[in-house]
Amino acid sequence: MIFLDCPAYLDRDGTRRCGLPAEVEDKYTMSSTDGPVDCARISCPAGHRFNAPVECLELPAPAPLLPLPETSRRAS
Numbered sequence: 861m862i863f864l865d866c867p868a869y870l871d872r873d874g875t876r877r878c879g880l881p882a883e884v885e886d887k888y889t890m891s892s893t894d895g896p897v898d899c900a901r902i903s904c905p906a907g908h909r910f911n912a913p914v915e916c917l918e919l920p921a922p923a924p925l926l927p928l929p930e931t932s933r934r935a936s
């Protein structure tokens with residue numbers, strides 16, 4: 861069983877995503893002018909359902925963790 865993070869938006873601003881594990885119910889390939897496209901049908905526990913190209917369903921990777929600035933270190 862494969863899961864994707866649910867890409868559903870939870871607000872109008874598009875800043876919060878559902879993110880629950882959405883089960884991939886079906887995976888198929890669709891032909892397009894740019895060649896074959898991997899598509900999937902997913903549903904998450906909150907009831908969101910999508911049927912779209914996989915690249916549209918994957919959430920962007922979270923921003924990398926930045927090192928703490930110097931000023932936050934304890935003076936020794």
Ligand SMILES: [Zn+2]
Nearest residue numbers: 866878904908
């Ligand atoms: Zn969801």
